[in-house]
Amino acid sequence: MAEMGTLHDAFLDELRDAYDAEKQVTKALPKMAKAATSPGLRTAFQAHLEETRGQVARLEEVFAALGEKVRGKHCDGMAGIIEEGKSAMEEDFDDSTMDAALIASAQRVEHYEMAAYGTLVAWARAMGHTEAADLLEETLDEEKATDAKLTQLAEGGINQEAADAAHPEDGDGDGDEEAPMARKTGGGGGGRGGAKDQKSAKKTAKKKSGSSGRRR
Ligand SMILES: [Fe+2]
Numbered sequence: 001m002a003e004m005g006t007l008h009d010a011f012l013d014e015l016r017d018a019y020d021a022e023k024q025v026t027k028a029l030p031k032m033a034k035a036a037t038s039p040g041l042r043t044a045f046q047a048h049l050e051e052t053r054g055q056v057a058r059l060e061e062v063f064a065a066l067g068e069k070v071r072g073k074h075c076d077g078m079a080g081i082i083e084e085g086k087s088a089m090e091e092d093f094d095d096s097t098m099d100a101a102l103i104a105s106a107q108r109v110e111h112y113e114m115a116a117y118g119t120l121v122a123w124a125r126a127m128g129h130t131e132a133a134d135l136l137e138e139t140l141d142e143e144k145a146t147d148a149k150l151t152q153l154a155e156g157g158i159n160q161e162a163a164d165a166a167h168p169e170d171g172d173g174d175g176d177e178e179a180p181m182a183r184k185t186g187g188g189g190g191g192r193g194g195a196k197d198q199k200s201a202k203k204t205a206k207k208k209s210g211s212s213g214r215r216r
């Protein structure tokens with residue numbers, strides 16, 4: 001009779017899953033950074049891309065600490081989340097709505113990672129793999145910090161700006177960029193008129209050229 005798998009086997013399986021998931025994220029983040037209009041959001045995506053590359057390397061350290069070969073196993077969960085994010089990026093949203101949608105996608109990624117690393121840390125600790133647990137916990141903390149940063153960006157202006165665009169009658173009308181008077185959240189979203197105008201113009205041009213040959 002075949003031997004039954006143990007928690008250690010399940011742990012290795014989850015590690016391989018996480019390794020593949022992080023690699024998928026390193027491919028998705030540059031596209032998300034490119035699609036972002038808010039400079040703060042773009043910077044956050046770029047910073048997390050660097051961090052994610054470090055997480056891939058850190059997982060390699062975890063494999064080494066366990067005396068295992070580095071191996072990935074296709075992570076269907078992350079693939080699905082990234083696929084959904086891609087669909088959102090293909091929508092013709094206005095700039096701030098696109099930023100809000102990018103944050104929504106990115107937070108799904110972070111929460112998925114938080115769940116995965118939370119489990120990995122707990123299992124590693126339970127089995128006495130202290131070095132692996134410490135390394136995995138560093139990544140868990142980075143994912144949590146990224147999630148918090150995204151919340152801060154969303155609630156610090158991006159959501160409200162998107163909401164004002166959705167319901168202009170409640171706010172300052174048709175967007176005279178020089179007089180953003182009726183903002184409901186304090187401080188968020190100010191001082192980015194120039195960059196936004198440029199990006200809007202670029203997007204409008206892109207939309208026009210692409211309108212006859214849309215893929216969907
Ligand atoms: Fe990650």
Ligand SMILES: [Fe+2]
Pocket residue numbers: 025048052109110113143146
């Ligand atoms: Fe992450």
